[in-house]
Amino acid sequence: MIIGIPSTQPGGLDARFGAHFGHCDLYTLVEAENGEIKEVRTLPNVPHQQGGCLAPVQHLADNGVDVLLAGGMGMRPLMGFNQKGIDVYFAANAPTVGVAVRAFLAGNLQKFTQDLTCGGGGQPIAG
Amino acid sequence: MAGPYFQVTAKTNAETVWKNVVLQAVFGYTIAYFTMKTNIVLFTPSLNPASGFITTLSDHEDVRVTTVATTEEMLRLVREESPALVVLEEGDDARKALGLVIDILSINAMVNTITITAMDPESWHEKSEGLGMLEPLPAPPSATDARKLLATLGRLGVFT
Numbered sequence: 491m492i493i494g495i496p497s498t499q500p501g502g503l504d505a506r507f508g509a510h511f512g513h514c515d516l517y518t519l520v521e522a523e524n525g526e527i528k529e530v531r532t533l534p535n536v537p538h539q540q541g542g543c544l545a546p547v548q549h550l551a552d553n554g555v556d557v558l559l560a561g562g563m564g565m566r567p568l569m570g571f572n573q574k575g576i577d578v579y580f581a582a583n584a585p586t587v588g589v590a591v592r593a594f595l596a597g598n599l600q601k602f603t604q605d606l607t608c609g610g611g612g613q614p615i616a617g
Numbered sequence: 618m619a620g621p622y623f624q625v626t627a628k629t630n631a632e633t634v635w636k637n638v639v640l641q642a643v644f645g646y647t648i649a650y651f652t653m654k655t656n657i658v659l660f661t662p663s664l665n666p667a668s669g670f671i672t673t674l675s676d677h678e679d680v681r682v683t684t685v686a687t688t689e690e691m692l693r694l695v696r697e698e699s700p701a702l703v704v705l706e707e708g709d710d711a712r713k714a715l716g717l718v719i720d721i722l723s724i725n726a727m728v729n730t731i732t733i734t735a736m737d738p739e740s741w742h743e744k745s746e747g748l749g750m751l752e753p754l755p756a757p758p759s760a761t762d763a764r765k766l767l768a769t770l771g772r773l774g775v776f777t
Binding site for chain 2: 543544545547548563564565566567569570573607
């Protein structure tokens with residue numbers, strides 16, 4: 491299973507968690523097996539403009555990501571991830587990528603649902 | 618006896634090959650026409666089909682404009698043809714337009730959406746936040762707005 495985590499430079503388990511999945515510096519990709527971290531690498535982000543929030547969705551799907559840990563996102567990208575078969579988990583309060591990943595592997599993160607998305611008639615949780 | 622038999626066979630094969638070439642060319646062109654053009658769906662009942670906005674979109678060599686009259690038809694196209702963009706009118710009920718956008722995204726979140734609205738872009742953005750819509754079009758949109766929209770679609774990598 492490949493877990494994608496929006497990160498600040500330089501990425502990796504000790505990097506700070508990226509607050510906005512679409513505008514983060516880069517992604518840390520963690521390959522996990524049986525609840526253990528097997529490999530850690532980074533993936534550059536792709537630039538996008540207003541209305542182009544599906545570019546990062548396609549980018550992560552193309553790179554084999556199965557699960558995304560995110561602090562906040564809109565309804566459209568969440569639907570896009572789900573339609574691409576990528577599950578999104580809510581990890582807004584994690585200080586680092588490593589903390590978020592370990593919380594996910596321990597089963598302590600909540601699955602991101604539409605009522606947690608930013609805007610679109612609901613209450614925003616994060617940018 | 619073997620000679621004529623082979624001649625007939627060769628002629629038949631040549632005809633078959635020639636017919637296949639023609640058929641493949643015709644079908645290939647038809648398929649290419651429909652698959653390579655970027656499909657823009659207009660669900661804009663109050664817009665004049667001869668307006669500068671619509672004709673500018675239609676005149677673009679990489680664009681195929683499909684006009685629909687009902688919500689059902691629009692959602693069917695989203696389901697079956699995965700258009701690059703759906704243009705909607707806000708009309709007098711913004712919530713209805715936003716509801717349609719959610720319906721579209723529920724089917725295929727890769728489909729871009731844009732609304733024609735009298736609201737200023739900032740207010741509309743606030744209302745539609747999270748839905749990943751393109752910057753709204755003024756009511757009624759002009760040929761210049763169509764050109765700007767085409768440029769935006771180009772930046773989004775819609776044209777291949």
